[in-house]
Amino acid sequence: MSTAIAIGVMLATLGRPLTASNAPHVRPLSLRAANAIMLLDRRSPTFSRLLARLQTSDLIVHLVEQQAGCDRVVKSCLIILGRSGGYRYVRVLIQSMQPYEALLQQIAHELRHAVDIAGNAKVIDARTSVAMCNQVGWGTAEHCETRSAQDVSRQVLAEVAASGATPRRARRHK
């Protein structure tokens, strides 16, 4: 956990002191995810806008790669943990050991879901997130999907590819 916090701090303090107001709201808990976020931020203006929107919100997003993913079918998902100290906490789970391009796509996709939540203060738990889903997307009590999340992940990958930053090996998965 201390390593994970150090990664988050590292992302926040490039060239400026860390304060409560500029601590990163998107906090990757693995070096691979941290590197992926830095690449996306450098290469995709659309992704940078997602980060900027979350940075001005009350949402804190921990991004966790884990072997199991979310369940047998879903390889990435977002879970609402609750409220504390004036912030709402969500966790993005992403299955580990996937191709790099899949990781990039899923981070962008899930952070777009986070932006929807950031824009709706009523969403504080699973029940209220289902209510929001009924307004902005479709799905079940377990899984909500939105057009905006589907579109943004495609857009971000296209921008990364256009910038020439996609690893050659990952391009085959497009």
Ligand SMILES: [Zn+2]
């Ligand atoms: Zn989704």
